[in-house]
Amino acid sequence: MQNRRADMLRVDFINVGDGDSILVRYRPPGARKRSEEYVMLVDCGRPAVAHSGDSRRMEASAYLSRAGIDHIDLLLLTHLHFDHIGGAPAILRRFPVRALLAGYYPPPAARRVVPPVEGQKTITGLYGALNLFADIVSQAEQQGASRLTALPVSFAPAPGLEVTVHRPVPLLSLRQQALFDRIYHGLPCTETELYEASKGRNCTSLIVRLCYAGVSVLLTGDAYAACWEDAEEAPCDILKLPHHGDAKSMTEPLLRRLSPRYAVISCQNDSPKRKERPAGAVTELLLRHVPHVLCTENRPMPGLRAASHDAVRFVVDAHGHIRCPEARQLRPGGVPPTASFSICCRTADGIHPKEPSAKKRNRREPL
Numbered sequence: 001m002q003n004r005r006a007d008m009l010r011v012d013f014i015n016v017g018d019g020d021s022i023l024v025r026y027r028p029p030g031a032r033k034r035s036e037e038y039v040m041l042v043d044c045g046r047p048a049v050a051h052s053g054d055s056r057r058m059e060a061s062a063y064l065s066r067a068g069i070d071h072i073d074l075l076l077l078t079h080l081h082f083d084h085i086g087g088a089p090a091i092l093r094r095f096p097v098r099a100l101l102a103g104y105y106p107p108p109a110a111r112r113v114v115p116p117v118e119g120q121k122t123i124t125g126l127y128g129a130l131n132l133f134a135d136i137v138s139q140a141e142q143q144g145a146s147r148l149t150a151l152p153v154s155f156a157p158a159p160g161l162e163v164t165v166h167r168p169v170p171l172l173s174l175r176q177q178a179l180f181d182r183i184y185h186g187l188p189c190t191e192t193e194l195y196e197a198s199k200g201r202n203c204t205s206l207i208v209r210l211c212y213a214g215v216s217v218l219l220t221g222d223a224y225a226a227c228w229e230d231a232e233e234a235p236c237d238i239l240k241l242p243h244h245g246d247a248k249s250m251t252e253p254l255l256r257r258l259s260p261r262y263a264v265i266s267c268q269n270d271s272p273k274r275k276e277r278p279a280g281a282v283t284e285l286l287l288r289h290v291p292h293v294l295c296t297e298n299r300p301m302p303g304l305r306a307a308s309h310d311a312v313r314f315v316v317d318a319h320g321h322i323r324c325p326e327a328r329q330l331r332p333g334g335v336p337p338t339a340s341f342s343i344c345c346r347t348a349d350g351i352h353p354k355e356p357s358a359k360k361r362n363r364r365e366p367l
Contacts, residue, residue, distance in 0.1 A: 007031070007160060009212040009316040011238070014063045015296040015309055016045030017268040018244060018277065019083035021060035022219055023067065023311075024210065028158045029318075038158045040074040042208055042219055044087030052270055056310045057297060061090040063311065069095060073157065074148075075140070076101045076165070078221030079205040080129040088136045092143060100140045101148040102133075103167060103206050104177050110134055110184035119194070126198035130183060151206070160318075162211040168228035173204045202243060203227040209236070213320040218258065229254035237322065238262045238314060241286075245278025245295075255289050262324060263290045264312050269299045292327045 007030075012023040024040040031037060045060045064072075075097045077085050091097070112134075115127035141147070152166035167173045179197045182189055205221025207228065218236035222243040229251055236258050242249045245265035263286050267277045280301060286293045287303045300306040307326075315323045 007318050011217055011314045012311040013264045013266055013296055014060055014311045015057040016060055017049045017057040019045040020266050021045040026158050026161045034068060034070055039069060039072050041072050042076045043078055043084040044091050046083050047086040056308045060087045061094050072097045074099045074101060079201050080133050081201055092139045097140055097143060097145045099146045099148055105137055106134045106184050107181050111186060113183050122198040123194045160212060164209040165206050168207055168223045169203050172200055176200055176204055212316055213318055215316045215320050224248040225251045225254045235259045241265045245282050247279040250282050252285060260290055262292045265295045267295055267298060269297045294326050
């Protein structure tokens with residue numbers, strides 16, 4: 001009988017609609033209680049999630065409560081966009097957070113910022129995000145959370161698990177941080193500077209790599225592929241597509257280098273106006289190169305059935321075997337099961353899970 005207390009890594013890509021939130025849980029050897037698990041949350045989705053039809057999307061805080069989370073060891077915020085940090089105040093109200101990691105922090109004398117009266121929408125949004133972020137940092141510090149700052153950084157939060165965090169464009173990040181400091185201090189900035197800083201937020205997303213039992217999980221925030229396709233990023237087994245799978249999220253050279261077995265897109269089935277998420281060209285590219293392509297939620301697309309999950313969940317055991325219940329839902333017209341198996345077995349730990357019985361398919365997977 002399998003030992004349910006064996007060490008394992010669980011990664012849940014939560015369906016927060018058009019946003020990102022990833023719950024990472026690691027159970028070290030010998031742990032018997034939830035309180036002994038290492039829990040990391042990468043981004044928090046929006047402040048509120050709009051529900052539509054039979055969609056299973058929800059706020060990140062609601063998912064964590066349903067999963068029985070009682071603490072968060074590390075809250076990591078990749079960049080300052082509302083669809084990534086908007087849910088952080090609710091998270092901090094409901095769960096004790098022990099440490100916060102972000103690529104930037106407001107200066108000690110930061111003040112409430114007011115956008116230019118005639119500012120463009122993206123500039124107004126930047127000022128709103130800076131105010132929200134200052135509130136998040138203050139709320140975390142009042143709760144007693146420590147602040148982690150050194151980047152790039154690599155650390156082992158528990159035996160067997162390694163976490164690496166870096167910026168794709170360090171020089172751009174430094175210029176952006178200097179401008180944010182000026183905004184917080186109330187110093188004058190040109191509209192061009194503000195516009196470029198606002199539009200550069202995706203390019204300065206933190207990129208996070210988790211390594212456990214020979215399996216690598218790459219979480220890319222919203223970093224456009226062009227920002228890091230020349231950075232010689234190592235291959236991975238599970239890839240979270242940047243920027244909800246839009247047209248800028250991936251290129252063929254980068255995808256070939258990363259060579260993932262699983263690609264996950266965090267998106268919703270009613271794509272935002274004037275935005276194609278995921279983009280048809282990107283899903284077509286993924287379907288050509290990746291054995292398993294999964295969306296937290298998506299409209300019907302060539303090669304992908306319409307789907308809505310509460311989360312796309314992965315379990316990695318101590319032998320490096322990957323299990324993903326949502327990957328068992330075969331896509332029409334994609335890679336056939338035999339080809340998928342042969343690709344998955346290109347490494348020693350790449351064992352494709354056996355197709356479940358009808359009874360097991362209808363059983364709800366526990367969080």
